[in-house]
Amino acid sequence: MPKKVCRRFWKSVIHTTRGVSLTTSNSPLDSSEPFPISKAAHAVQDAVQLFYQTRILPNNRLWQEQSNAGAEIPQIETTLRAEAKALGLWNLALPRLAEHEPGTRLSNLEFTGVAQILGQLPWASRCCNSHAPDTPNMELLQLFGTEEQKEQFLEPLLEGTSGSCFSMTEPEVASSDPGNLATTIVADGDDYVITGRKWFSTNGSMANTKFTIVVGVSDPDAAKSKRQSLVIVPLDLPGVVVERDVPIFGATHTSGGHTQFRFDSVRVPKQYLVGEEGAGFAIGQARLGPARLHHCMRAIGECEVLISLMIQRAQQRTTFGTRVDGYSSTKEAVALSRIEVDQARLLVKHAALMLDTIGNKAARKQISMIKVSTFRVYQAVADRAIQLFGAAGITSDSPAAAALVRARGLRIADGPDEVHLQTIYRLEAGEQNNSDSAADLAHYLNSPFGNNQ
Numbered sequence: 320m321p322k323k324v325c326r327r328f329w330k331s332v333i334h335t336t337r338g339v340s341l342t343t344s345n346s347p348l349d350s351s352e353p354f355p356i357s358k359a360a361h362a363v364q365d366a367v368q369l370f371y372q373t374r375i376l377p378n379n380r381l382w383q384e385q386s387n388a389g390a391e392i393p394q395i396e397t398t399l400r401a402e403a404k405a406l407g408l409w410n411l412a413l414p415r416l417a418e419h420e421p422g423t424r425l426s427n428l429e430f431t432g433v434a435q436i437l438g439q440l441p442w443a444s445r446c447c448n449s450h451a452p453d454t455p456n457m458e459l460l461q462l463f464g465t466e467e468q469k470e471q472f473l474e475p476l477l478e479g480t481s482g483s484c485f486s487m488t489e490p491e492v493a494s495s496d497p498g499n500l501a502t503t504i505v506a507d508g509d510d511y512v513i514t515g516r517k518w519f520s521t522n523g524s525m526a527n528t529k530f531t532i533v534v535g536v537s538d539p540d541a542a543k544s545k546r547q548s549l550v551i552v553p554l555d556l557p558g559v560v561v562e563r564d565v566p567i568f569g570a571t572h573t574s575g576g577h578t579q580f581r582f583d584s585v586r587v588p589k590q591y592l593v594g595e596e597g598a599g600f601a602i603g604q605a606r607l608g609p610a611r612l613h614h615c616m617r618a619i620g621e622c623e624v625l626i627s628l629m630i631q632r633a634q635q636r637t638t639f640g641t642r643v644d645g646y647s648s649t650k651e652a653v654a655l656s657r658i659e660v661d662q663a664r665l666l667v668k669h670a671a672l673m674l675d676t677i678g679n680k681a682a683r684k685q686i687s688m689i690k691v692s693t694f695r696v697y698q699a700v701a702d703r704a705i706q707l708f709g710a711a712g713i714t715s716d717s718p719a720a721a722a723l724v725r726a727r728g729l730r731i732a733d734g735p736d737e738v739h740l741q742t743i744y745r746l747e748a749g750e751q752n753n754s755d756s757a758a759d760l761a762h763y764l765n766s767p768f769g770n771n772q
C-alpha cells in the first residue's frame with residue numbers, strides 16, 4: 320500500500336474517532352471500561368474496526384465466492400493482508416513482538432478488543448496475521464526457539480510468507496491425556512527419527528503450510544509429564560505423508576482442513592528440537608494459554624453478529640399475525656444471549672489481564688474457565704440463531720450453522736470441557752484448602768457434621 324494511502328487511513332481513524340471510540344458497538348462493555356487500555360491501544364483497536372468496516376466486511380461475499388471456486392487462499396484475502404501489513408495492523412496477537420519485527424505489539428488484554436472485531440468473520444483474523452494456529456506457534460518460537468529456529472521458521476510466519484500447523488492429537492489414542500501419545504522421537508546420531516500418526520493438524524494441507532510442530536515421546540521411561548518433546552518438522556521431508564483431510568460434520572474444509580499425517584521414520588536434525596528434551600508437555604501448555612483466549616474473543620465477536628442478526632430477522636418476519644420479535648421466546652433467546660455473551664466477555668478480559676500480569680501458568684484456572692464457559696455460550700447462541708432463522712439457519716446462507724459447527728469443535732479442541740472442568744476443580748479445591756478461612760466454614764453449619772459425613 321503506498322505511503323500516502325497509509326497516511327490517509329490513519330488520518331481518517333483519528334478523524335472518525337474524535338471523542339468517540341469506534342469499537343463501542345452494541346454493548347457498553349465493548350468500551351473496555353472495566354479493563355482500561357492505553358490510548359495507543361485504543362487507536363489500534365479503532366483502526367482495526369475501520370479496516371474491518373471499510374475493507375474486510377464489504378469483501379465478505381467476494382471472499383466466499385473465491386473460496387467456493389476452490390481458492391485455498393482467496394485473492395481478496397491476499398490483497399487485504401498486504402494492506403493490513405502496510406498499515407501496521409499486523410501480528411496484533413503477539414505480546415512479545417520485538418521492535419524489529421513487523422506489526423504492532425499489543426498486550427493480551429489490548430488484543431481482546433481486536434480479536435472480537437476480527438472474530439465477526441471467520442477469515443478476518445487472517446488479514447491481520449493474527450490467526451490460529453500460526454499465532455500460538457509464533458509465540459512458542461518466540462519463547463522457546465533458538466536463534467536459528469527463529470530465523471528459519473519464525474520470521475516467515477511473522478512476515479506472513481508461510482504458514483504452520485501443530486501436531487499433537489493422534490487418531491489411535493485418547494489424546495486429551497498427553498501421557499497416551501504414541502508417536503516416537505528417537506535420537507539417532509545428529510538426527511531425531513519421528514514415527515507415528517497425527518490427525519486434526521489444522522491447516523496441515525494448505526500449500527503455504529511449510530512445517531508442523533510435532534509432540535512425541537522422546538523418553539518412554541520418564542515421568543508422565545517429562546516423556547514428550549517438541550520437534551519442528553518441515554513438511555517437505557521424506558516420510559511425511561498427508562493421509563487425508565478429516566471431514567467435519569460430513570464436509571471437508573475447502574481451505575486448510577484438519578489434516579491426518581503419517582510420519583514414516585522422518586529424520587530431522589537435532590537443531591529442530593524446541594526447548595529441552597522432555598519439556599514438550601510444559602511448552603505445549605504454555606502455547607495454549609493465549610491461543611484459547613484468542614479463540615474465546617473471536618467467538619464473542621461472532622456471537623455479537625448472531626445476536627444482531629437474530630433481532631433483525633425476528634423484526635422482518637411475521638407468523639400467525641405477530642411479528643416474530645413479539646414472541647416471548649424470541650425476546651428470551653436474545654436476552655439470554657446478551658447476558659451470557661457479556662458475562663463471557665468480562666471473564667475473558669479478566670483472564671487476559673491475568674495472563675498479562677501473573678503469566679500463562681499462574682492464570683491456568685482462568686484460562687480453563689473461559690475455555691469451558693465461552694464455547695458453551697457460543698454454542699447456545701449459534702443454536703438460538705439457527706432456530707430463529709428457521710430452515711435458513713442450517714444452510715450456509717446464514718452464518719449460524721457454521722458457527723455452531725465451530726462452537727461444537729471448540730468444546731473439544733485444545734482439551735475437552737471435562738478435562739478443563741477437572742483442572743478448575745483441582746485448582747479451586749487447592750486454593751480453598753490452603754486458605755486461612757477453611758477453619759471458619761464450620762461456623763456456617765448449624766449441625767456438627769463430622770469429617771466422615
Ligand SMILES: Cc1cc2nc3c(=O)[nH]c(=O)nc-3n(C[C@H](O)[C@H](O)[C@H](O)COP(=O)(O)OP(=O)(O)OC[C@H]3O[C@@H](n4cnc5c(N)ncnc54)[C@H](O)[C@@H]3O)c2cc1C
Nearest residue numbers: 485486487488493494495519520521728732733734735737
Ligand atoms: C476443530 C478442531 C481443531 C483441532 N485442531 C488441532 C490441531 O491443530 N492440532 C492438534 O494436535 N489437535 C487438534 N485438535 C484435536 C483436539 O485437541 C483433541 O481432539 C482434544 O485434545 C481431545 O482429544 P481426543 O479427540 O483424542 O479425545 P479423547 O481424549 O479420546 O476424549 C474423548 C472424550 O472423552 C471424554 N474425556 C476425556 N478425558 C476426560 C476426563 N478427564 N474426564 C471426563 N471425560 C473425559 C470427553 O468427553 C472427551 O471429549 C482439534 C480438534 C478440533 C475439534
